[in-house]
Amino acid sequence: MKLRVYRYNPDTDIEPRMQAFEVKSWPGMMLREALLEVRKQDESFAFRHSCGEGVCGSDGMNVNGRNRLACITPVAELKEPIDVRPFPGRPVIRDLVVDMTQFYEQYRNVRPYLVRKDPLPEAEVLQSPADREKLDGLYECILCGCCSTSCPSFWWNPEKFHGPAALLQAYRFLADSRDQATDERLDDLEGPYKLFRCHSIMNCVDVCPKGLNPTRAINKIKDLMLSHAI
Amino acid sequence: MSRRASGLRAWALQRATAVYLAGFALYLVIHALTQPPADYAAWQAWVARPWVNLGLLLLVPALLIHVWVGMRDLLIDYVRVTWARVLLLALLAFGLIASGLWAVQALILARMG
Numbered sequence: 309m310k311l312r313v314y315r316y317n318p319d320t321d322i323e324p325r326m327q328a329f330e331v332k333s334w335p336g337m338m339l340r341e342a343l344l345e346v347r348k349q350d351e352s353f354a355f356r357h358s359c360g361e362g363v364c365g366s367d368g369m370n371v372n373g374r375n376r377l378a379c380i381t382p383v384a385e386l387k388e389p390i391d392v393r394p395f396p397g398r399p400v401i402r403d404l405v406v407d408m409t410q411f412y413e414q415y416r417n418v419r420p421y422l423v424r425k426d427p428l429p430e431a432e433v434l435q436s437p438a439d440r441e442k443l444d445g446l447y448e449c450i451l452c453g454c455c456s457t458s459c460p461s462f463w464w465n466p467e468k469f470h471g472p473a474a475l476l477q478a479y480r481f482l483a484d485s486r487d488q489a490t491d492e493r494l495d496d497l498e499g500p501y502k503l504f505r506c507h508s509i510m511n512c513v514d515v516c517p518k519g520l521n522p523t524r525a526i527n528k529i530k531d532l533m534l535s536h537a538i
Numbered sequence: 539m540s541r542r543a544s545g546l547r548a549w550a551l552q553r554a555t556a557v558y559l560a561g562f563a564l565y566l567v568i569h570a571l572t573q574p575p576a577d578y579a580a581w582q583a584w585v586a587r588p589w590v591n592l593g594l595l596l597l598v599p600a601l602l603i604h605v606w607v608g609m610r611d612l613l614i615d616y617v618r619v620t621w622a623r624v625l626l627l628a629l630l631a632f633g634l635i636a637s638g639l640w641a642v643q644a645l646i647l648a649r650m651g
Contacts, residue, residue: 464615497545500614504545507611533546 309333310389313346313353316400324400328389339378340367343392343404355404362517365452369404370396375454377517395457397466410466411453411473417502418470418478423489439485446480446525448518449473455512455522461505469505470497472512472522478503479525482532494533503529543614548607555604562597585648598641602634 309331316324331345340357347353355378357367362380369378370393372386383390398406424433456462456471470478478497481487497503503526512522575581584590609630617623 461615499545500543500548500610501545504549505615530546530549534550537546537550 309342309383311342311346312389312391313343313403314393315353315403317402318400326391333383335384337383339371339376339381339383339386339390339392342383342390343367343378354402363450365450368395368452368454368457368517370394375458375515377452377454380517395453397457397463398453406457408453411451411456411471414456414466414470414474415451415477418474418481418496419489419493420474420477420481422481422484422487423492424486425488433486435485442483442485443480445520446476446483449476449480449520450518452517454515454517455520458511458515460509460511461507465501465505468501470502472506472526475503475506475529476520476522476525479529482529490532491536494529494536497529497533503533543610548610551603552607555600558596558600559604562593562600565593582648582651585645586651591645591649594645595642598638598645602638606630606634 311329311331312326313329314324315321315327327350329346329349331342331349333342338360340360343353343355343357347355355367355369357379358364359366360379362377365377367378368375370376371378371381372391375395378392392404394400394404394406398408398411401407422433451473453473455476456473459472461469462471478493482490482493487493506523506526508523508527510523513520513524516522569584573584575584585594610627613623613626613630617626
């Protein structure tokens with residue numbers, strides 16, 4: 309099986325290059341395993357990975373032009389040679405390892421936690437099963453970054469536009485019956501950048517390895533904002 | 539007064555004007571296919587009809603607002619140098635206002651015959 313892997317070390321290389329590797333595949337092999345085989349051949353090759361089952365969100369990368377999680381991408385589904393590159397638009401630290409600082413900053417900006425104004429009860433804050441259901445399709449995000457780094461609006465304005473991952477989480481807390489900061493959250497999202505750079509391109513929906521729909525969540529935020537404005 | 543350009547208002551106006559533009563465009567296409575004006579006099583008579591004239595007068599600001607929001611989005615996305623963005627936004631605004639006034643003048647003149 310043939311792979312072409314993006315190699316770049318900003319400290320020593322003048323420019324990035326694609327390096328070809330040949331590895332032996334086996335039935336059910338995932339791309340992460342193929343990359344581990346590559347590393348056996350060249351131990352200077354760097355990529356992030358951890359759980360190996362699509363839960364930790366560490367091994368997001370661009371595979372044949374599409375952002376994916378290597379650990380849940382069967383190599384049998386990919387056209388050879390398999391081109392493996394880092395996430396587009398992110399500064400490369402080395403090879404497939406990119407700097408995700410801006411992505412996490414945007415996540416932090418949406419205050420991804422419950423805000424309570426009422427005094428906290430003795431025990432937990434209860435939620436009805438119906439209200440809990442409203443969080444389905446929102447809470448499952450693993451913050452792998454596949455969506456935001458495939459979003460053209462995030463490419464152009466990563467310092468100002470929150471991006472699909474952070475906005476999905478913004479709606480996850482707006483939709484939570486236990487949260488009491490709806491107005492503040494909506495006020496924070498006003499302006500042309502943070503939320504409204506989204507032009508419903510829907511690359512996020514296309515690539516999400518968990519099958520989530522950030523565009524729908526973003527549209528729900530806009531509707532909620534409108535209903536609170538008029 | 540916020541120093542930010544509008545987000546929600548621009549988006550809502552873009553959506554609302556899109557509905558009007560889509561509806562009116564459909565009417566224009568159907569009208570052009572079924573009763574195309576034979577000459578200038580026929581066109582003028584059609585434009586002078588009160589409802590058509592009102593619809594066209596409303597079309598002008600709807601179109602201008604829609605173009606403004608869409609072009610503003612484009613310039614915010616792609617033009618990163620502040621002075622260039624301000625210059626292009628100013629040119630766009632003047633251009634749109636001029637076209638709007640000119641279109642309204644034409645509609646009023648057609649109505650007066």
